[in-house]
Amino acid sequence: MDIAVIGSNMVDLITYTSTMPKAGETLEAPDFALGCGGKGANQAVAAAKLGANVMMVSKVGEDLFAENTIRNLQQFGVDTQHVTVARGTSSGVAPIFVDDQSQNRILIIKGANARLTPADIDAAAEELKACRLLVLQLEIPLPTVYHAITFARQHGIQVILNPAPAVAGLDIDYACQCDFFMPNETELEILTGMPVSSDDEVLRAGQMLLGRGLKNLIITLGSRGSVWMQGDAVYRVEPVPVKAVDTSGAGDAFIGCFAHFLIQHGDIPRAMQSASAFAACSVTGRGTQRSYPDADAFHRFLT
Numbered sequence: 281m282d283i284a285v286i287g288s289n290m291v292d293l294i295t296y297t298s299t300m301p302k303a304g305e306t307l308e309a310p311d312f313a314l315g316c317g318g319k320g321a322n323q324a325v326a327a328a329k330l331g332a333n334v335m336m337v338s339k340v341g342e343d344l345f346a347e348n349t350i351r352n353l354q355q356f357g358v359d360t361q362h363v364t365v366a367r368g369t370s371s372g373v374a375p376i377f378v379d380d381q382s383q384n385r386i387l388i389i390k391g392a393n394a395r396l397t398p399a400d401i402d403a404a405a406e407e408l409k410a411c412r413l414l415v416l417q418l419e420i421p422l423p424t425v426y427h428a429i430t431f432a433r434q435h436g437i438q439v440i441l442n443p444a445p446a447v448a449g450l451d452i453d454y455a456c457q458c459d460f461f462m463p464n465e466t467e468l469e470i471l472t473g474m475p476v477s478s479d480d481e482v483l484r485a486g487q488m489l490l491g492r493g494l495k496n497l498i499i500t501l502g503s504r505g506s507v508w509m510q511g512d513a514v515y516r517v518e519p520v521p522v523k524a525v526d527t528s529g530a531g532d533a534f535i536g537c538f539a540h541f542l543i544q545h546g547d548i549p550r551a552m553q554s555a556s557a558f559a560a561c562s563v564t565g566r567g568t569q570r571s572y573p574d575a576d577a578f579h580r581f582l583t
């Protein structure tokens with residue numbers, strides 16, 4: 281395996297409705313869709329679609345969604361040997377209500393994802409040791425994230441930490457042990473308590489984080505592109521201009537693609553350029569994983 285994603289699987293339960301029910305009211309909604317998501321799974325699928333050998337360490341619930349989640353990962357070639365069932369728990373689910381104006385109302389139930397423990401990492405130790413890169417997010421318990429970082433350090437494995445969703449109390453000492461720390465602008469704002477609405481503000485907030493000892497900070501800025509900061513050096517990647525249809529999962533697309541190219545050639549600016557193009561391509565389609573191009577479609581997008 282090249283890449284191990286230790287993270288979440290979620291099932292999106294999407295109801296399309298023009299009217300939201302009031303308390304005590306029952307309404308009929310015109311449409312419904314079921315989607316596979318979760319930041320961990322999205323990033324694993326993005327890298328796998330590009331041809332990376334990817335394994336996941338993750339927990340699913342003891343319910344109907346578990347089999348569907350595992351089958352979905354396998355269909356993209358993600359190794360699921362260490363995607364296991366948390367007994368007596370539901371899978372992670374996200375009931376989402378989308379109205380006529382495409383406004384979302386989302387509830388997140390972490391379910392089995394909250395049951396991924398350091399012991400699950402130890403159980404996967406042999407396979408993890410053979411990986412070159414660990415990719416982590418914060419939809420699983422922090423002690424599990426910290427254990428994974430410590431494990432990676434002990435075994436000389438590179439680590440990307442995507443601090444999403446922003447969690448109060450993230451121990452920055454662990455973030456500093458990671459090779460890449462990759463927040464979006466909202467997470468940067470929450471982590472630093474500083475404004476991030478202009479480029480100058482983003483760089484100031486980034487410098488503040490770097491000052492605490494981070495090695496490489498890569499900030500994604502939506503339609504404003506992305507930036508890599510290391511010491512005093514700043515490398516800016518402009519967005520690839522596209523007609524955006526649905527930007528959900530763009531950050532996960534960026535990170536999964538960056539991970540793939542990082543271990544392919546180790547050239548950070550080139551990996552960011554590829555990630556930027558891959559994420560731009562993903563926002564031209566609806567959904568998250570289904571909007572990610574495979575290697576052929578990505579090649580066509582680039583030419």
Ligand code: ATP
Nearest residue numbers: 464500501502503505524528529530531532559560
């Ligand atoms: P999500 O939480 O929906 O996964 P995010 O907020 O973590 O997304 P963003 O910073 O919005 O991630 O986007 C990630 C990257 O995707 C950006 O750095 C950029 O390269 C690309 N991107 C996002 N939106 C657009 C857009 N409208 N046009 C072109 N590229 C885009």
